[in-house]
Amino acid sequence: MKWRAAAGSESPPPRNDEDPMAKKPKKNDVHGWVVLDKPFGMTSTQAVGAVKRLVGTSKAGHAGTLDPLASGMLPIALGEATKTVPFVMDGAKVYRFTVRWGAETTTDDAEGPVVATADVRPTPDEINAVLDDYEGVIMQVPPAFSAIKVDGERAYDLARAGEEVELEARPIEIHALDLVDCPDTDTAIFEAECGKGTYVRSLARDMGRQLGCRGHVIELRRLAVGPFGEDDMISLEMLEALRHSPAREDDLARLIRPVETALDDIPALAMSEADANRLRNGQPVLLRGRDAPTFDGPAYAVCRGQLVALGDIDRGAFSPKRVFNLART
Structure with missing residues (x-):
């Protein structure tokens, strides 16, 4: 799980009705899955909003609506994980x-x-x-x-x-x-x-x-x-408690599942840095060597353990369909 401070410019002078000492919460570049144990009576949209507020991120979505009268697992994708939502929704x-x-x-x-x-x-x-x-x-x-x-x-x-x-x-x-x-x-x-x-x-x-x-x-x-089970679930109360934790980011990193968890059912391809850069630019990569896959279909590419792209293998070439903007290791 990678974190980086959001880039920003110098803050403008406060308006007269603002407290100059007040600090607005920062939005973190958080990427991964929160597997929420949604409480009874809350809509899925309300649950996504609550997780966004507690984690402090601006981009999130859920993988499959759960009725307000139902409780239990609601996988919520954060940041770049939103690009993998269909793979979780299609799961059992x-x-x-x-x-x-x-x-x-x-x-x-x-x-x-x-x-x-x-x-x-x-x-x-x-x-x-x-x-x-x-x-x-x-x-x-x-x-x-x-x-x-x-x-x-x-x-x-x-x-x-x-x-x-x-x-x-x-x-x-x-x-x-x-x-x-x-x-x-x-x-x-x-x-x-x-x-x-x-x-x-x-x-x-x-x-x-x-x-x-x-x-x-x-x-x-x-x-x-899909790939998530009961042991992955966390409650809103757990997330709320992390707001006051001195090791908040480390604790969150332990709770949030990696982006590629959603891709457990499709093959992973290891790429060189040069090929990874081609994929990041939207260009296909030829798969050579004795370990090159002999099948066609969906797959995802990684470079030095970092998720790079999601795409398709076709006649010995991997073409990116989704590129992930994650911090490089």
């Missing part, structure tokens, strides 16, 4: 969620009004018997209250305005779906590992319909996203 995700049987809601969670009820309650054996139907590549209809666009408008905006929203089923992939516990006859706890675009709320809705008992999600927590 793990959720633990609790379903309340007996009622289906407009939002498929506890926020919306009830639209259907049932007196039937499934047994653990009956639940386990249908889980295989939801594994693999399946067709899923997203919730009406979702961020999917319909004729240029968000589905949830149309639904809140009282319009009838009909979304088409689309293919998703669920790698695993397991029943974890049944605390009582009304609730069941599940864990799902799934691909991009899966709506856990829709899983609860569809299982409830199939079992004849209706259902909706009452608690949802994301445990993993």
Whole structure:
């Protein structure tokens, strides 16, 4: 993790209404990933804003929206890491969620009004018997209250305005779906590992319909996203505590994951300084020698351990698509 003070010019004289002794916080060139344990009730946008303020950086973005009523992992990219966000978003995700049987809601969670009820309650054996139907590549209809666009408008905006929203089923992939516990006859706890675009709320809705008992999600927590696991998560309270730490930058450097963590699933290419400079100028590099890769596809280049570029290998040449402006070692 590299840090450098932001360049700046001499400060202008303070206005009459400014305290000349007051110091504005500096914005650091922080590059990497904060794997936030997002609290319940906070939007993903609010979480990004809070991390930007606490870390003191000006550029950040998240890798996959997490609903306000959900908690857990929200990977937040800082600085140059924002260029690698798609690789994290495309990774598998793990959720633990609790379903309340007996009622289906407009939002498929506890926020919306009830639209259907049932007196039937499934047994653990009956639940386990249908889980295989939801594994693999399946067709899923997203919730009406979702961020999917319909004729240029968000589905949830149309639904809140009282319009009838009909979304088409689309293919998703669920790698695993397991029943974890049944605390009582009304609730069941599940864990799902799934691909991009899966709506856990829709899983609860569809299982409830199939079992004849209706259902909706009452608690949802994301445990993993792409290369990040539970052990990587840090809380806003931890970041807040670092603001007053005498070794703030060193502590942050230990908590922030490197930019290239997002690229764990693609090959790395070691480059000479001369070839690295070509890549930084947007020029392709021929891959020669006995260790040259024999495959085509995405890869990233490093020079002396420093991330240089993200691009594609094609017929023995590496062409940069994204160049990283990181401090050189």
